[in-house]
Amino acid sequence: MEKIKNKKSSAIRFNLDDGLSPDKESKKRMLSDMVGIYLDNDARKNMISTKDILVYEFYELGLPENPAHIAYGTTILYPGKVGDEYFMTKGHFHSLLETAEIYSCIKGEGYLLMEDPEGNVEIQEMKPGVSVYVPPRFAHRSINTSKTEPMISFFAFRADAGHDYGTIEDKGFRKLVIEREGKPAIIDNPKWNALKEG
Amino acid sequence: MEKIKNKKSSAIRFNLDDGLSPDKESKKRMLSDMVGIYLDNDARKNMISTKDILVYEFYELGLPENPAHIAYGTTILYPGKVGDEYFMTKGHFHSLLETAEIYSCIKGEGYLLMEDPEGNVEIQEMKPGVSVYVPPRFAHRSINTSKTEPMISFFAFRADAGHDYGTIEDKGFRKLVIEREGKPAIIDNPKWNALKEG
Numbered sequence: 533m534e535k536i537k538n539k540k541s542s543a544i545r546f547n548l549d550d551g552l553s554p555d556k557e558s559k560k561r562m563l564s565d566m567v568g569i570y571l572d573n574d575a576r577k578n579m580i581s582t583k584d585i586l587v588y589e590f591y592e593l594g595l596p597e598n599p600a601h602i603a604y605g606t607t608i609l610y611p612g613k614v615g616d617e618y619f620m621t622k623g624h625f626h627s628l629l630e631t632a633e634i635y636s637c638i639k640g641e642g643y644l645l646m647e648d649p650e651g652n653v654e655i656q657e658m659k660p661g662v663s664v665y666v667p668p669r670f671a672h673r674s675i676n677t678s679k680t681e682p683m684i685s686f687f688a689f690r691a692d693a694g695h696d697y698g699t700i701e702d703k704g705f706r707k708l709v710i711e712r713e714g715k716p717a718i719i720d721n722p723k724w725n726a727l728k729e730g
Numbered sequence: 731m732e733k734i735k736n737k738k739s740s741a742i743r744f745n746l747d748d749g750l751s752p753d754k755e756s757k758k759r760m761l762s763d764m765v766g767i768y769l770d771n772d773a774r775k776n777m778i779s780t781k782d783i784l785v786y787e788f789y790e791l792g793l794p795e796n797p798a799h800i801a802y803g804t805t806i807l808y809p810g811k812v813g814d815e816y817f818m819t820k821g822h823f824h825s826l827l828e829t830a831e832i833y834s835c836i837k838g839e840g841y842l843l844m845e846d847p848e849g850n851v852e853i854q855e856m857k858p859g860v861s862v863y864v865p866p867r868f869a870h871r872s873i874n875t876s877k878t879e880p881m882i883s884f885f886a887f888r889a890d891a892g893h894d895y896g897t898i899e900d901k902g903f904r905k906l907v908i909e910r911e912g913k914p915a916i917i918d919n920p921k922w923n924a925l926k927e928g
Contacts, residue, residue: 539846539867540852540865541842541844541852541854541862541863541864541865541868542854542862542863543860543862543863544861544863545859545860545861546834546859546860546861547859548858548859595830595863599797599829599888600828600829600830600866601830601866602800602830602831602863602886602887602888604832604834604863604886630798631797631798632793632798632799632800632889633800634802634886636744636802636884638746644739646739648737652737654738654739656739656740656741657741660746661743661744661745661746662741662742662743662744663742663743663744663802663884664740665740665741665742665793665800665802666739667738667739668798668799670739686834686884688800688802688832688886689800690797690888691830
């Protein structure tokens with residue numbers, strides 16, 4: 533194993549009410565960044581025709597990318613919909629596919645949607661205090677089903693796991709979570725695997 | 731890497747007020763278990779002469795002990811003192827020394843005390859929202875300095891890291907956190923390394 537460089541501990545503050553840290557700059561994903569992620573791309577474009585919208589933000593603390601370290605931080609996913617589809621994160625596989633992740637919900641409500649390369653789907657309900665274990669090999673995406681509240685999660689994974697966003701951008705998740713008669717419903721994604729198939 | 735066995739996600743609930751899970755049995759450390767941990771052993775024995783006292787409890791979720799997985803859970807450290815010394819966890823090194831850990835404080839106040847095999851000491855203040863990064867190679871111990879409130883933390887580490895309690899039981903931590911004039915003070919541990927030296 534690589535020789536360990538940073539021998540110092542650190543303390544990062546996260547506000548448990550809004551999930552934000554006064555110590556670090558968050559990474560922000562705007563609705564303009566979410567190309568090809570939501571089913572209704574026209575609705576997405578209309579929503580940002582005059583002003584862009586912040587969908588979520590999260591922290592990358594820059595820990596050394598080796599298996600000795602644990603990357604961690606918060607994700608703050610804001611409420612909203614694109615057409616009938618709830619605001620969600622892009623979702624990603626780990627580049628090192630055989631690595632797990634923990635998602636602990638601090639505030640809000642929604643789902644953690646997971647999918648492995650063979651198309652096996654897992655979904656877990658998120659609410660405050662629920663810690664979801666994302667098994668190795670599963671891509672994962674947060675979905676906020678609240679009309680008003682951000683969904684705030686604390687995450688932890690091996691610092692060398694890496695992010696593979698491309699696979700999900702290409703083929704999507706097999707399932708979508710949309711609003712039907714005011715409630716969340718899980719449906720098949722009509723575009724799933726579309727690029728792969730044609 | 732070992733073939734992954736559990737392909738299922740899971741969701742464990744932790745109550746964010748008291749840190750306890752309705753889904754799993756906690757491991758409990760009683761004051762009678764804390765042999766050789768506190769400086770004033772007579773005070774410890776007197777405290778439990780009629781009835782044992784719960785010092786802390788935590789969760790071991792039984793994830794496969796391989797580097798693909800992340801072990802996680804909560805630690806609930808109750809308020810109290812043994813003589814002048816605040817209630818604290820035993821503390822441990824990881825058996826795989828080159829592995830880090832995250833400690834995120836959910837409730838309460840206190841310290842996370844850390845020490846590497848060369849005797850380098852790190853200490854971080856814990857309060858709600860503070861996430862402490864325990865670097866690889868550092869033993870770590872929680873210390874509750876509140877008079878009334880439990881200190882509740884969420885932890886995450888590589889599932890194969892393992893626990894080495896023996897080294898700390900033998901030599902102690904170099905520093906102690908005790909109460910002086912109603913406030914926490916960090917002092918040298920007069921017994922540090924005693925067994926090793928003689």
